[in-house]
Structures are given as C-alpha cells and as structure tokens.
Amino acid sequence: MTAGQPPQAPAGAGDADSDAAEGRVYTVSGEDWDELIAAANEARDFESGERLVINMGPQHPSTHGVLRLVLTLEGETVSEVRAAIGYLHTGIEKNMEYRTWTQGVTFCTRMDYLSPFFNETAYCLAVERLLGIEDKIPERAQIIRVLLMEFNRAASHLAGIGPMGFELGATTIFLQALRLRERILDLFELITGLRMNHAYIRPGGVVQDLPPGALEAIRTFLDGAPGLVHELRTLIDANTIFIGRTRGVAYLDLEGCMALGVTGPMLRSAGLPWDLRKSQPYCGYETYDFEVPVNDMCDAYGRYLVRIGEIEESLKIVRQCADRLAARGPAGSDNDPVMIRDAKIGWPARLSLGPDGLGPSPEHIAHIMGQSMEALIHHFKLITEGFRVPAGQAYGVVESPRGELAAHVVSDGGTRPYRVHFRDPSFTNLQTIAAICEGGQVADLIPAIASIDPVMGGVDR
Amino acid sequence: MSGPQDGHPAGSEETHGSQAPQGPVPPAGQAQTGQAQTGQAQTGQAQTGEAQTGEDEANLPARLGQERLAEPVIRTGMFGVQDTPDTSGFGLLRVHQVPGIGSLRPYGSYFDAIADALSAGLEAAGVRFSDAIERVVVDRGELTFHVRRERLPEVATEFRDDPALRFELCSGVSGVHYLDDTGRELHAVYHLLSITHNRRVRLEVSTPDADRHIPSLVGVYPTCNWHERETWDFFGIIFDGHPALTRIEMPDDWKGHPQRKDYPLGGIPVEYRGAKIPAPDERRHYS
Secondary structure, three states: OEEEOOOOOOOOOOOOOHHHOOOOOEEOOOOOHHHHHHHHHHOOOOOOOOOEEEEEOOOOOOOOOOOEEEEEEEOOEEEEEEEEOOOOOOOHHHHHOOOOOOOHHHHHOOOOOOOHHHHHHHHHHHHHHHHOOHHHOOHHHHHHHHHHHHHHHHHHHHHHHHHHHHHOOOHHHHHHHHHHHHHHHHHHHHHHOOOOOOOOEEOOEEOOOOOOOHHHHHHHHHHHHHHHHHHHHHHHOOOHHHHHHHOOOOOOOHHHHHHOOOOOHHHHOOOOOOOHHHHOOOOOHHHOOOOOOOOOOOOHHHHHHHHHHHHHHHHHHHHHHHHHHHHOOOOOOOOOOOEOOOOOOOOOOOEEEEOOEEEEOHHHHHHHHHHOHHHHHHHHHHHHHOOOOOOEEEEEEEEEOOEEEEEEEEEOOOOOOOEEEEEOHHHHHHOOHHHHHOOOEHHHHHHHHHHHOOOHHHHHO | OOOOOOOOOOOOHHHHHHHOOOOOOOOOOOOOOOOOOHHHOOOOOOOOHHHHOOHHHHHOOOOOOHHHHOOOEEOOOHHHOOOOOOOOOOOOOEEOOOOOOOOOOOOOOOHHHHHHHHHHHHHHOOOOHHHHEEEEEEEOOEEEEEEOHHHHHHHHHHHHHOOOOOOOEEEEEEEEEOOOOOOOOEEEEEEEEEOOOOEEEEEEEEEOHHHOEEEOOOOOOOOHHHHHHHHHHHHOOEEEOOOOOOOOOOOOOOOOOOOOOOOOOOOOOEEEOOEEEOOHHHOOOOO
C-alpha cells in the first residue's frame, strides 16, 4: 500500500496511479502500520488536513476479488474513488475464437464464477439464434436450464449476502448463507458433476439428463430451504447494526441507474421492476409463476431486500421445475430428449458414468465401433471438427443475478466463433462505484461494494 | 502468453486476407434481394461449374444451394497444410463471409416503426436518413442500423430522446475486427434497449483500420465510458471525445490490441510424457 499527499486530486484519473502522485509516498506491507502512523504523524499529514491517497486492493478481503480502488481521503471522507480493474483478465473472449462452438461453453462458464449457468445460457441462446434452432430446443432441456439457473441465482445471492454480512461484522449471517449455498452446490455436483465451471448447458440443449435420485434430492432440499432463508431474514431484516450500516448508504436513484446502464437488483431497488424473465422471456420463463421483488430505497439495504426476495422466488420456480420434470416421466427417455434432435448439431453420444468416469455410453461405443462406419465418421467429425454456424451475428440475453448478461456472438460461417463479446453486468454496475461512494465515509465503501456485488471474473473476463 | 508480434500469427489467417473478395456476400439462407450474386460470381477460388457463368444467370430459377456455390471458398490451411490446395474431399470447409447486405422493407415486427420514427426524427433535426444510416439489416429477428460514424452521436441522441424510440439503456460497446473487409475493418457494435417500449436495436459503426476514429457516446450514454475504454484496449478504436480513453483490462504499458485478428493468441505447447500438444492457435483446425 502506498499513501501520499498530492497537492491536488489526480486529474482525469480514470486509472489514477500512485506512481503519478506527488508528495510523500509510504510503502506499507505486512504489519508495519506503526511505522506508517509514526511517519505520517511526523509529517503532520492528518493535522494539516491534507488529502491522503490510498490504494485499496487489489488484494483486499472486502473488495470481493481483485478489485483495486484508488481512494482520495480527506479525513474519514472519501472525496474521490477510482476503480482499477483488469487484474483477473484471462482473455476468455479471445480464447473462444480458437475453439469450436461447443468448446466455447467451457470457457465462458468460467467468467462470472458465481453464476456459471447464466454465462452458459447467454452464450448458448446466441448460438442457437445464429443456428436458427431456437424453437427446436427440447422442452425438457429448457426446464432443466431454468431449474439450474434459478438454483444458481439463489446460490449467487447467498454468496453476495453472506460475505456482505461478514464484512459488516456478522459471522452468523456469513455462515448461515454459505451453509445454504453449500447445499445448492452439492445439488450442482450431483447433477453436473461439478460445483462450478459446469459446461453443462450446450448449444442445442444440455449435455445430459438428470441423474437418478436428483429429483428426490431437490425435493428434500426444497423442503428445508425456505425455512433456512426465513431464518436468514430474521437475522438480517430488522438487524439494527445491519440497517445502520446499509440504510441510506450507496444511494443511486433511478436516473443514475439508467444513465450508467445499471441492471439487476440495483435497478430493481431503485423502483423499476425490470426483469428480462418477465419482459423478454427466454427458456420458457413466461410459463412459470413468480414475482419480481422491487422497492424504491435506492440504497444498499434495498438491494439486499431485492436479493433475499429473489432467493425466495427462485426456490418457488425450482419447485415448479421439479414438478414439471416429475410429471414428464423418468430421465433418459428417448421420447423426452435433453439435446436437439438434429444429428448435425446435437452431441452424438449419450453420456454415462463408467468405472473410469463420465464418458460415452457403452451402447454408443458398441454402435460406432462395431455396427456403423457412418456413425463413427459422424461422431469423429462432429467432435473434432464441430458444427458450422451460418454467418451473421446474434445477441443472447439473460437476467443473471447481477443484471443483464448478454453475449454478442459473431459467426463467419465456420466451426469456431469469429467473435464473442460478453456484456457482463458486474462490469457495467461497477462503474457506479464513484457515483455511490464519493462524499461518503470510508467505512461505507464496504457495504457499497458488497451491494453492487461485483464478481471480478465477470468484470475482467 | 507471448506479447504482440509484428505481422500475422501462424496459421491460415494470412491467406484469407489475400483471397477473400472485398465486397459483402449475402449470408447463406438469407432472402434473396434481387441484387444477388452476379457481382460475386467470379471468385476464382471455387470450382463452381456452370451454375454461375454469365449475367443471364439472374433469369434462371433459383437452385438449391446455389448461393453457397457462389461463396468464396478458402481451401488452404487444411490440417495445417499451408501451401497446397485441399484434396481431402471435404471441400467448402472455409466459407468466409463478411456479414451484411441491406434488408428491404417491410422489415417486419416493430422494426418498421423504429425506422420510421428514426427517419422522422432525423429529418426534423436536419439530417437526411440516408446521410446517417448506411443500411438497415434485419437478420434472425434482430434489427441492425449501420450508422455512418460521423453521425453516430446524432443518431444515438435521437434513439435516446425521441418519444417514439426512447432507448434509455445502452448495453455497451462490442468491437469486431473484420480483417477482410477492406476500408471498414473495425466495427463498434452498440446494443440499445428501450424499457418504455420493450424493444432492442443494434447500431453498428465501421471505421477503416488506417483511420480508426469513432465519436464517443459517453455524452449520450454515460455507461459507455468503460465499454469504450475496453474496446479501445482490445481493438485500438479511438473514441473521440471520451473523457479518459485509457487501457482498462490490459496493463497500461501493453503493446498492441489483443482482440484484433492480426494479434496472435499466444500460448505454449502442453507437454505430456511422450507427447506434446501444440499451443491452441497452432492446433489442427477445420475452418
């Protein structure tokens, strides 16, 4: 960390850097705070009321990842905040241009690591629109997508609310939220094999059907989960300390939200009930019964209320999905596929769990190796070469836990994407950090960042 | 990861630039609009046979797959072979297309209403529609206005303020680098959303690589601030009028713009015992 005393605030400091700061620079790392305080006292920084420029992050426990904030402080008041991002940039968009359309899912699921199913769905919706197969996706696949997305929304919000409580000093909130989230991740592991980075939703459907026992596990979870969410509400909703730290903090009204392109819970806590699941439904959301929580508090507390309300609504949707799946009969039926019935696009093999892990089913292996040369060629071509997507561009949008997540996908007619761009809501929402923090206290920064709920994997991609 | 290098990366990219045609080619499956492919017939690359000799082709009835035959086919680079034409029998593996001929009215859906409102609004502001909009493309249920770059702020303001349009929310900027589209290599793509009318529209602006300037939209949609920095960072498009156009994802002293097509992916081979898998951009690929 560095601290200095520039004669004036850094001008045009979109990425204000302490290198550019004039005045005295202290380098602090580890436990030598005493030295800093002594040196600062010696220089009479605080007494003379000079500005103090402080680097918060990129390694800081309450910046939710590798977010670096350059703060200009006047005493306890934050007079300027500049966010520096890019510490987690991994070139996912560029990498996707060198993989097949199907392999792209494996990359984009890693962007916003708290909501992987939304990344996958946004990308797949765009690819399916390019292929012109939007109305040919099997209904069972759409139900499974919705089920996983809503579970994921709940898990993501729990990972937003829990740490927010933790940063405000409430360990119980953190543990309760994370415990509940852990149980959702267990269900993800049961269904997809992984707790995160699933690559489960693919262009044309989902990679495989629910395993035996998944519906029962979901029902068992749903029997207990609403009670746990209610318990969480009783811990937080009327908590004097929580309200004191969040009410009126990080205020951003509707006008500010619109100008800065804010979507998601931040927008809904400013009074606008804009939810793409209602306004521009995809994956069959128009057939589910749920409410969109909304309030007009415009502050960190309002955003919390929207999120916890969405958890409750998500669990309702999950229950409807589970009922629909149960009504459709057993998993793995040929009459009820989870992947498009188009041999040129759908994954050729049905997967099954063998002694050495997940792989093509023994029947499929027997078919391609022993019965049909054409099937073998087809399998080989589709898996190594991939399928071709007609040239053009498409925009796939979903309502992720953080707002409008969109994939702008461009094809040149080849087997690999020509360009994929993700409009990640964390990236856009994080722009508001200066608007909601400047003029406030240093301590208010923490709930402010937590109320934006940025995920740096999504911001930097 | 390797840094930027001069010139082209290894692979077949180099050949595409020299062999692809300059003009736009209608995408396969798109409705024929009359000015179809006669201009594109002599590609020289495809063994297209008798289907497209001479101008009177326009009078012949449409034949299934005809437009695909007219498309230029790049056949080098198969299986990593750089210098020989493909004799594998795959054929038609690389159909390189630059998206985009214009669509004709009626556009369908709410698209006509948007075009009418935009046209009326621009006329009222003293800008002719054709001066501001190069062409309108309706594809896959999405509406795209190709905007001339010098008119972008006026058009965006119109989209934001006109009561019949009212696109309050901008979803940011996405860059695309069309290496073969000479004179219009770099595209900036804006997606606008109208919450009032529940509509979406896409604005696309192109700029030549030699003079890669586009007016900034930060004054119209402040949310474009970081998005334009990102597009500058990744593509090198300079957004004139941006308050602080600096790199945002890459380090400040980075050279080059990584998302451009002439910028290599980089990477190192993955070594296994007894085997070596090449870096991702040098692996065998099929398109």
